[in-house]
Amino acid sequence: MKTEGGTDAAKRRAGERAAEEVEGGDVVGLGTGSTTAYAIEAIGEAVANGLEVQGIPTSFQSRQLALEVGIPLTTLEAVDTVDLAIDGADQVVDDPDSSAHGALIKGGGAAHTREKLVDAAAERFVVVADPSKLADRLERSVPLEVLPDAHTVVADRIRDLGGEPTLREAANKDGPVVTDNGNLVLDCEFGPIDDPDELAAVLSSVPGVVEHGLFVDLADVTYVGTDDNVAIREY
Numbered sequence: 001m002k003t004e005g006g007t008d009a010a011k012r013r014a015g016e017r018a019a020e021e022v023e024g025g026d027v028v029g030l031g032t033g034s035t036t037a038y039a040i041e042a043i044g045e046a047v048a049n050g051l052e053v054q055g056i057p058t059s060f061q062s063r064q065l066a067l068e069v070g071i072p073l074t075t076l077e078a079v080d081t082v083d084l085a086i087d088g089a090d091q092v093v094d095d096p097d098s099s100a101h102g103a104l105i106k107g108g109g110a111a112h113t114r115e116k117l118v119d120a121a122a123e124r125f126v127v128v129a130d131p132s133k134l135a136d137r138l139e140r141s142v143p144l145e146v147l148p149d150a151h152t153v154v155a156d157r158i159r160d161l162g163g164e165p166t167l168r169e170a171a172n173k174d175g176p177v178v179t180d181n182g183n184l185v186l187d188c189e190f191g192p193i194d195d196p197d198e199l200a201a202v203l204s205s206v207p208g209v210v211e212h213g214l215f216v217d218l219a220d221v222t223y224v225g226t227d228d229n230v231a232i233r234e235y
């Protein structure tokens with residue numbers, strides 16, 4: 001039997017706590033990744049017990065899991081409101097004294113374009129994380145989804161901006177990661193990011209960038225699963 005390690009248990013706690021926010025009649029954005037998967041499974045269990053909800057997946061992965069656990073699906077075009085979105089993060093600023101408190105880096109699963117679309121459309125955006133994701137400031141590489149033809153041009157522009165771009169390679173195939181939208185991913189190192197808002201605006205202005213993984217001023221709450229509990233950060 002597979003045993004659940006400390007991080008997995010923390011992710012599960014965070015995911016299951018977030019799923020408790022879902023109410024009957026809600027339209028729920030379904031994020032991507034291993035932490036959100038626990039929330040999707042918990043929502044599926046609630047659906048099996050009679051809860052009526054509709055999910056909007058943010059990736060092929062979350063769509064497949066939602067179908068597997070029996071969550072009825074809909075689309076952004078078909079609804080007036082997305083009540084809440086639940087999604088993971090690769091890094092979360094955890095410093096109430098910082099203007100970037102609650103800012104995120106996402107896109108570890110190359111799904112950040114659709115995640116941002118759905119998370120930003122939601123009335124409430126609930127982040128789920130384990131403690132390894134918390135940081136005083138953002139310093140991981142920032143994923144950029146780029147049009148295939150644009151990857152060298154965008155990489156040059158990132159170097160001009162002082163960053164170091166790396167085309168994300170696929171683990172189980174020759175060649176690069178291709179996103180659900182048919183694009184490529186450049187992981188861009190900028191070192192510690194003091195002003196994520198400013199960097200986000202610059203990255204959004206680069207032609208060929210479909211979307212970047214900085215999520216600034218979007219999250220409403222983060223549930224951080226710990227060894228035996230869930231810590232809550234409201235923004």
Ligand SMILES: O=C(CO)[C@H](O)[C@H](O)COP(=O)(O)O
Pocket residue numbers: 031032033034035036087088089090105106107108109110111112115
């Ligand atoms: O942004 C994401 C996918 O694009 C994920 O939410 C992020 O990578 C966190 O994943 P996990 O919960 O598996 O650590």
